[in-house]
Amino acid sequence: MISLLAAQLLNGLAIGMIYALTAFGLSIIKGLLNVPNFAHGAFYALGAYVCYAAMHAGMPFALALALSFIAPAVVGTVVEKLGVARLMNGPYLYQLLFLFGTALILEQLIIIVWGTVGLSVTPPEWLQGAFDLGFTYLPKYLAFNGLMAALTIAAVWLLIERTRLGSQIRAGIDKREMAQCLGIDVSRLITAGFALGTGLAGLSGGLVVPLLGANSTMGAEMLSIAFVVLVIGGLGSLYGALAAGILVGVIQSVSSVFAPSASTVLIYVAMVATLMIRPQGLFGER
Amino acid sequence: MQRKPSTYLMSAVAAVLALIAPFCMPINIATEIVIFSIFALATYLLISVAGLYSFGQAAFFGVGGYIAGYLYINTDVPLFVGLLLAALGSAVAALVVGMMSIKRIGIYFMMLTFAFNQMIFYLAYSWHSVTGGEDGLGGIRRPDITIPGVGKIDLSNHVNFYVLCAVLFVVVFAGLYQMMRSPLGLVLSAAKQNMRRTDSLGFSVYRAQLLAFVVAGAASGVAGALFAMLYRIMPIDAISWHSSGTAVFMVIIGGMSSIFGPVIGAAIFIWLQGFFSLMWARWPLLFGVFIILVVLFLKGGAIELFDRVRRLVTGARGERSAP
Numbered sequence: 363m364i365s366l367l368a369a370q371l372l373n374g375l376a377i378g379m380i381y382a383l384t385a386f387g388l389s390i391i392k393g394l395l396n397v398p399n400f401a402h403g404a405f406y407a408l409g410a411y412v413c414y415a416a417m418h419a420g421m422p423f424a425l426a427l428a429l430s431f432i433a434p435a436v437v438g439t440v441v442e443k444l445g446v447a448r449l450m451n452g453p454y455l456y457q458l459l460f461l462f463g464t465a466l467i468l469e470q471l472i473i474i475v476w477g478t479v480g481l482s483v484t485p486p487e488w489l490q491g492a493f494d495l496g497f498t499y500l501p502k503y504l505a506f507n508g509l510m511a512a513l514t515i516a517a518v519w520l521l522i523e524r525t526r527l528g529s530q531i532r533a534g535i536d537k538r539e540m541a542q543c544l545g546i547d548v549s550r551l552i553t554a555g556f557a558l559g560t561g562l563a564g565l566s567g568g569l570v571v572p573l574l575g576a577n578s579t580m581g582a583e584m585l586s587i588a589f590v591v592l593v594i595g596g597l598g599s600l601y602g603a604l605a606a607g608i609l610v611g612v613i614q615s616v617s618s619v620f621a622p623s624a625s626t627v628l629i630y631v632a633m634v635a636t637l638m639i640r641p642q643g644l645f646g647e648r
Numbered sequence: 649m650q651r652k653p654s655t656y657l658m659s660a661v662a663a664v665l666a667l668i669a670p671f672c673m674p675i676n677i678a679t680e681i682v683i684f685s686i687f688a689l690a691t692y693l694l695i696s697v698a699g700l701y702s703f704g705q706a707a708f709f710g711v712g713g714y715i716a717g718y719l720y721i722n723t724d725v726p727l728f729v730g731l732l733l734a735a736l737g738s739a740v741a742a743l744v745v746g747m748m749s750i751k752r753i754g755i756y757f758m759m760l761t762f763a764f765n766q767m768i769f770y771l772a773y774s775w776h777s778v779t780g781g782e783d784g785l786g787g788i789r790r791p792d793i794t795i796p797g798v799g800k801i802d803l804s805n806h807v808n809f810y811v812l813c814a815v816l817f818v819v820v821f822a823g824l825y826q827m828m829r830s831p832l833g834l835v836l837s838a839a840k841q842n843m844r845r846t847d848s849l850g851f852s853v854y855r856a857q858l859l860a861f862v863v864a865g866a867a868s869g870v871a872g873a874l875f876a877m878l879y880r881i882m883p884i885d886a887i888s889w890h891s892s893g894t895a896v897f898m899v900i901i902g903g904m905s906s907i908f909g910p911v912i913g914a915a916i917f918i919w920l921q922g923f924f925s926l927m928w929a930r931w932p933l934l935f936g937v938f939i940i941l942v943v944l945f946l947k948g949g950a951i952e953l954f955d956r957v958r959r960l961v962t963g964a965r966g967e968r969s970a971p
Contacts, residue, residue: 398759400703400893445940452947454755455701459900460943462893466936474930582889586766589759597756623774630767637748637760 368498370615376504376573378611379511380566384584385591385603386518387562393535393598394555395446397454400461402563403585404468405434409564410576411476414483417571423486427510430568431561437468438560442553450549465581473578482575489572507569514565515604518558522600531555535598563588583626590629594636596646605644652829658907659822665911666814675806676878681918682810682817683874688898688910689824690867695896696904697828698860699840700750701758704765705868705895707745708738710772710887712869713876717785718778720877727791727803731816734873735866741768742865746858753843762889769887784883788876803877813874820867825907827863832856890932901942903951912950 384406391399399405409430416426445460484490485503492499522528533541534551542548567580574580591610595602610629618625636643669678687709694700712734719730749760772779779785790803793812803809827833839846839853847853876882885891894917902913920938924931946953 392755396755398755398762400762400889445944448944455695455896455900456943456947458701458703458758459893459897459939462897463936463939463943466890466932466939470930470933470936474933586763586770586889589763589766593759593763597759626770627767627774630763630770633763633767634748641751 365498366619367616368495369500370619371612372498372500373504374612374615375608376508376511376611377570377615378608379508379515380570380607381584381587381591381611382604382607383511383515383569384563384566385588385595385607386515386600387559387566388588389592389598389600389603390518390522390531390555390562391559392592394531394552395450395457397446397457397461398589399559400458400585401441401465401468402560402588403581403583404465404472405438405560405563406567406584407472407576407578407581408434408437408468409567410571410580411472411481411567412564413568413571414476414481414576417483423489427565427568430571431565434564434567435557435561439553439557441560442556446556447549447552450552469578469581472581476576478578480575480577483572485572503572507573510569511566514562518562519600527554587629590633592643593633594643596643599643599645602643602645655822655826655829658825659818661908662821662911663818666817669814670807670810675810677918677922679806679810679813679878681915682813683871683878684898684914684918685911686817686820686874687868687871687895688902688914689820689907690864690871691895692899692904692907692910693824693828693860693864693867695899696909697833697840698836698857700857700861701754701896702761702861702864702892703758703889703896704745704761704763704892705864706887706889706891707761707765707768708742708865708868709872709875709891709895710768710882711741711872712738713872713882713886714772714779714785715869716873717788717876717882720789720791721785721787725791727793727812730791731870731873734869738869738872739862739866742862742868743858746861746865750854750857750861762892765887765889765892769884769889772887773884779884780882782884784881785876786881788880788882790877790880809877813878816870816874820870821907821911824863824867827860828907832859836860897939900947901949903949905948905951909949909951916950 384402388399388402391402412433413426413430416429417423441464445464446457449457449460489503489506492501493505522531530541530546530551533544533546534548534555538548587610591603591606594609595604595606610632613632614625614629617628666682669681687705691702691705694702694705715737716730716734719725719733745761745764749757749764752760773781775781790809792803793801795801801808803812835846835851835853835856838851839856843853872886875886898913898917899910900913901916902909902911920935921931924934928934942949948955
């Protein structure tokens with residue numbers, strides 16, 4: 363029992379890192395555009411299927427992962443340029459519907475290309491097997507998954523907190539007009555931010571394929587999880603997204619031992635509890 | 649300030665529309681339009697009148713549908729008791745969700761309504777014994793209406809069922825329109841323009857908005873209950889976030905400047921859905937393209953289109969309606 367619980371805890375940590383990574387992307391887009399990206403789940407699924415297709419075609423795993431970031435980022439750039447940017451000055455209801463339409467199109471395109479049957483790939487050979495930790499086993503791929511997500515989160519954090527581009531992005535999030543006045547090309551920044559956010563969603567999708575496979579409902583599931591993570595963590599807080607992502611992953615994973623059918627509902631219980639105790643979220647500002 | 653037309657006049661127009669509709673199209677299509685008009689009107693109250701951008705209205709549509717469906721399958725409740733309980737159940741759900749979301753404004757409110765929509769979706773999804781889960785809730789009966797002294801009205805007759813839906817549509821239409829003209833409606837639209845100022849004038853914006861949210865929830869629940877009876881099945885899709893997005897779309901495509909906007913929007917959506925789904929099993933893709941085109945090129949929806957055509961016909965001097 364202890365061994366099972368420990369295994370689920372590790373599993374939850376790794377999955378939670380993925381949730382945090384996806385929510386990170388959603389948070390960046392939400393911050394820059396001030397609109398929730400309802401197509402985020404579709405970009406996540408796109409990344410997963412691109413990774414599947416690349417590995418199926420015999421490409422090395424590293425290249426497949428890179429593609430699972432690049433392809434959604436490119437599509438994201440197009441979506442931003444063609445629609446979101448044009449609707450920038452109107453009420454955000456229109457951007458929202460635009461993203462809703464985008465989500466419908468992407469979801470259907472994925473079904474047209476890859477069908478509705480779940481697909482799976484095996485991890486590359488050097489990531490098969492497990493580490494023996496004494497009290498439980500840790501699958502190598504799971505460790506890799508968590509590590510990759512952690513490294514990506516660290517890299518994005520460095521990019522945003524420590525580079526010139528990052529400080530411009532932060533300026534754009536805080537006061538768009540002021541940043542514009544200072545000579546920052548905010549519209550290019552927003553395109554870059556949107557591409558980064560959708561790329562991160564895609565990379566998360568690519569990372570989970572060897573673990574959970576790819577299926578046609580994965581996008582909708584991740585979309586709601588990413589929203590719940592943002593609400594629990596507090597809007598606009600990157601630490602919050604990280605902490606809440608891990609929390610949600612662990613809750614879901616550990617509760618699936620005791621009540622498998624309730625594990626999805628339980629994360630919403632956690633959300634409601636957070637809203638009642640701390641309406642602004644764990645790390646959110648009032 | 650411009651005086652709004654009286655509730656009697658507007659409801660009479662709505663009633664005439666509902667009377668004409670079944671002569672212009674198959675009765676099932678007309679029934680669907682009338683049901684979705686109720687749903688769209690509820691969403692219109694929130695989005696256009698109160699400025700509460702709810703992206704989770706399907707949750708209340710679904711709660712109403714499941715309550716009515718469950719009752720009509722497992723008990724012998726009369727029609728109106730079932731409808732009333734559906735409205736009550738979704739009103740309570742809306743009260744709880746509203747209490748937790750309304751104080752959060754703007755984008756945060758929208759994210760919360762979406763998250764609660766998903767919560768109710770997954771509840772319905774995993775509570776298989778009551779909701780039928782993924783398969784939906786099938787075999788819903790349409791109870792007869794018994795009127796003392798008159799006899800029974802058989803609702804399995806399509807025309808009778810349409811009349812029921814149309815009457816409820818006119819009632820909801822009149823109720824919501826009267827609400828928009830009432831002091832409550834004024835507080836709501838004042839708060840939409842400037843929430844702090846309205847609050848500091850002494851009106852409780854929170855209570856007004858919560859009331860609107862509960863009313864919209866109840867109306868959505870009635871629409872859901874009628875929808876469950878229409879095809880005698882309550883599918884899980886009806887409660888998904890796509891359905892919430894569709895509700896917002898119906899409001900936008902119809903045009904937000906008039907209360908007839910959501911009714912037009914519902915008609916357009918039902919026709920599009922029928923048309924697209926005949927063409928291709930992957931019809932949501934076409935629907936997505938349509939949404940994007942409307943959002944990019946026809947922001948004012950169908951009402952703006954009428955306006956543009958009218959101006960084209962009467963020459964550029966034609967007067968502009970209020971945006």
